[in-house]
Amino acid sequence: MSPKQTILLVVLAAVGVILSMSAFVVDQRQQTLILQFGNPKGIEKEAGLHFKLPWQSIETFDSRLLESDAPPNEVITKDKKTILVDNYARWRIIDPLKVYQVARTQTGVASRMEDVVRGKVREVLGQHTLHEIVSGGEKANLRVELMQSIRDRSDKGVRELGLEIIDVRIKRADLPQENSEAVFQRMRAERNRIAKEYRSEGEEAAKEIRAEAEKKRKFVLADAYKQSEILRGHADAETTAIYAMAYEKDAEFYGFTRSLEAYRESIGEGTRLVISPDSEFFRFFEKSQK
């Protein structure tokens, strides 16, 4: 190996090593803290290829919106009841230096942040009664207000950790077991009441419909009766007039024929007549000459 070649090689190797130790890439999803023997020297948030001094090291943090979903958390309400609150937070690292100083890593700072949020959830919800938290109480959007308030307080609380909190939301606010049982009891009672109401409403409606029908029926029949009586009356009057007009022509003869007819109709089989032979019918019964 000629000296010229050796030098070239050594130089190339040295350049390569130094370059590989100095260059670093910042992903658009990350931000980087530059440390010199553990001392923070700078922050690089711009994505791309960057250079540092070879003896400096880097610590990488996420720059995206991060999730945090801690396990459900017991909260004592203003009326001294316990509820189980499951909330989540969306947060972001805004100052990697602070994060590094207080917790070194992202995971470490996340648990610190969760502690803060948990505290604020307790603090805010503790000022309200169970009823208000669960169903908003009098105010329609109390839930939204509560979440807003928790968010604001948490955000203030985590600034010293180098973080910001974009959102805190309550996923669930569950009643403890014994309260759930009470809710179920109440739901059952309420359903029973509603069922009864429906059934009696049905009765009511049915009775009304039937009565209404009866009424209509009576109306119809009464009207028909009235009409028929009027018709009969007119007919009777007319009949009477006809008879009167005819029979008036000879009232005596009418009496005679009508009597005869009446005898014919009224005296039938089985009628027993006790007759005197003096009657006109028997005028010739005993002797042929008068």
Place this chain on the structure above:
Amino acid sequence: MPWSDQNDSNKNQNPWGNRGGGDQTPPDLDEVLRRLQERLSGMFGGSGSGGDGSGGGSGLTKGMITGVMVAVFLLWGVSGFYVVAADEEAVVLRFGKHAATKGPGLNWHVPYPVETVENLPVTRVQRLEIGFRSFTDGATRKRTNESLMLTKDENIVDISFIVQYKIKNVENYLFNIANATKTVRDAAESAIREVIGRTSIDDVLTTKKAEVEVETQILIQSILDGYAAGISISTIKLQDVQPPERVIKEFKDVASAREDKERAKNEAQAYANDIIPNARGEGKKMVLDAEAYANEVVERAKGEASRFDSLLAAYRQAPEVTRKRLYFETMQDVLAKADKVIVDGSVAKNVLPFLPLGGASNKVEVTK
């Protein structure tokens, strides 16, 4: 990074050199370049000139080194090819920075470590199940810790639903949020509870499902937009909305009570529908009967009047005889049918009280 590759080839030089047959001296740079040229032209010409050249061991070694370098370079270059599927977009990151967005097809990027590629399913609708999970064999399992929620009137309702979403903005989706699925899931769970918390259980169970879907969709979207998540919610579909298992019996009873109510009404209506037409029929019959009666009596009267008129006219022709004839004819008919007791006027007073008036003895004829 070119320098690191140069490092690699430098490291590789010794083993290759040893294997090649003893010449420890590396070629100087000019020599390397010349050899590379030769080798390339030789490769295109057919068999490598280095192989049968006069250089012997040294020539062979140098040829192999350059060959390996070229192969490594080519391999590195080839590793930059990538395919983007029809429903995807590819985001090219140059040293971690968003450099380009590529559509479907075969693409090439400057290989690692200069550029990297992230494929994102941009037009694919992604699906999220909340309150239940379905498995590949078609079975589903409830997740009551997700599905049970409180309504406005402090009832508990069991709701499971599906969220469908798409990537709206690749840049935001990739660079602004970590764990998109979890972000959507959390927002959806929070949103539905907020919406249900504003709605009464009866509305949730019956008429307001569509409204709940719409409100939830709007709320999730606004939460996600607040995060600049680059996600758009396509639909919220409520799957199962029912009372919790513990009280389902009572809810079913309410449903059957509601049916009972309708049934009672319908039965009453059926009764009404039966009796009213009946009454109308009866009424019409009464009127018609009356009309018939009226007609009948009037016509009869007219007939009888006419008969009397005629009779009277005939009678006036011969009153005495007609009168007698009518009388006797009638009496004959009447007396023919009746039982007769003929008693003389003088004895009548004595006999009459003793006459057997019952029907036992017939035809008692007493004559004087």
